Amino acid sequence: MDHDEVFRALADPNRRLLLDALRIRDGQNLGQLCELIAMSRYGVMKHLRVLEKAGLITCERVGREKYHHLNSVPIQLVYERWVSNYARPWAGALSALKRYVEENEQMEKHIQMIFVQASAEKVWQALTDGALTKQYYFGSSIEAEWKVGGKYRYVNPDGSDLVTGEVIEIDPPHRLVTSFTPHFVPVEIPATQVTWLIEAEGDACKVTIIHEGVDTSTELGGQIGEGWSRILSGLKTLLETGNTLLLPPMGAH
Template sequence: MDAVFKALADPTRRSLLDELFREDGQTLGALEARFDITRFAVMKHLKLLEAAGLVVSRRRGREKLHFLNPVPIRLVHDRWVSKYAEPWAEGLSGLKSRLEDPMEKVFEIYIRTTPERLWEAITDPEIRSKYNFGARVTSDWTPGSRFEMSAPGAPGPLGEGRNLEVDPPRKLVQNMVALWSDEAKSEGTSRVTWEIEPVGDSCRLTVTHDELREGAFEELYGGWPMILSGLKTWLETGELLTTPGSLLYGTP
């Protein structure tokens, strides 16, 4: 967490995060145009933010796009804020909406575990319920198969979709229709990609939620930082996060 605090200590880096919060997936050139500093200085700040896990970059054709990764801030909140303040602050509230191109959200986290154990935690319904708001995801986890999200405390199904690519323990690609509210359901189908990469004695988990309508209902993707921080906590400590979000559809 020291790298996160160090990265946040600089006002320019905080402003870069504000810009990505305002409009995610920007190029270096687009970000540079918003600051009265050199391209090299912006690049240096972005590298420090990437090293802290606060920014994730992705190539799209010839462009390199930068995405805000709110998961490290969520982890800081879990450790230092949630003990004293309830309910949880929503990590992505106030995002400006536009109605132009499909939207993409990228979340990245490092977890001290093996790829096999992480895959099990993603696909086992009982384990999944421990960090996914009490919801279970059931499927036979074969390519083309269906999955359903449900919970004993929910009035009906919470979500459904199809497994587009299943490559254990490396990659899972799913399309998804959220059913937990009328607003979420009205957004239609989006896509979620889970990518697991071993790094030393840990794994880097990248979750990409894309094919979202620009300006999509925030509830559709805003829970990922809480889900991933809960997943990390459970795998590394065996403990559950007992927050309003984790207790939404059940009890730990």
């Protein structure tokens, strides 16, 4: 990820306005976003292309419409890179980035994306190998029957379940769809659906996570939204450097 691209994208007030609009209501089309800014559709499209190039938004086509989704992962990475290493001098300047990471969108479909300098096969292995998941998925090792209808569980170091579910679709090394039942909260939560998409982009891959059926305006939804940012950031760090990304506990910012 190019940090300069992220900073350039955030430097323009109109682009920040578009990001705020997607934070408040995710999944808007061009017409809806054009209502917010006093400029031509072409001008808004140019701003959206800059945001997409920086990885700050992702796009989803549904029929003839193109919907735009906020992607907080690049902001998470920039925040970790600069605030964690230069906390005092940069904390004030980057407080807006911190707000984007901590505030969660109220939506039924949560989409995040990141580019990883690794092959699709390596990314798939990192998703399905328990020895690797424990290095980026909150210390948990995945155990699974990798077939449609197969059960899976992310197992904590103490043997308890972090997340369980069932494989709905599987197409190695490009697509994995599962149900998702969290066990890190004291109440029973209905299952939702998670889709992993792995798309080759030259020598790298675009990795997209789509979590459907979760309301990120709730406390649990907020935890899940930040959790995916941390998981994707940790996955990228592991595959590109071989190291585990060390982060403070969630909520400790």
